[in-house]
Amino acid sequence: MGNIGRWFKKLTSDDAELEADALTEEADACGAEHADGCRKGQRVTLQGRLRYVDLHPNEAQAALTAELYDGTDSVKLIWLGRRSISGIEPGRTMRVRGRVAVQDGQKIIYNPDYDLMSVHA
Structure with a gap:
């Protein structure tokens, strides 16, 4: 996508779409897999943002x-x-590594190895 195409997409996209695009680009840049392509039993490396912790x-x-x-x-x-x-x-x-399990349609990684990424101010 050219500079004009990226500019137009930013102009017409909502914040959630822009955040999703940025996270996907960051994952691609570090060589991580995409969560939407992960399957049960697969060992993966993912990178993304924590939405909640409980x-x-x-x-x-x-x-x-x-x-x-x-x-x-x-x-x-x-x-x-x-x-x-x-x-x-x-x-x-953060970046996580582990084996994907699936329960009730939800992808899960138990006790993942992880790296915390630097916090940007």
Whole structure:
């Protein structure tokens, strides 16, 4: 897409579309897969932004849950036995690696390896 095409797209797109495009471009630049193409059992590397982070305690075990959005789809991240992880917060960009599971149509990665990306001021 040329400069005029990009300019016109920015002019006619809403903020959510622009954010999705930017996240997808960042994932492409680092060689990460797209979440919309991930399948059950596949080992993947994804990069995106955390939409939410939540603690789900139960009697047996706590679990820290987050949703990673890469501009194409979202993947639920679940760290079993964790109540918090420093730096894991809504709005944070991160790269994760792990095996995709699917439950009730939702893509999940349990206990993913992760890298927190630098925070831009």
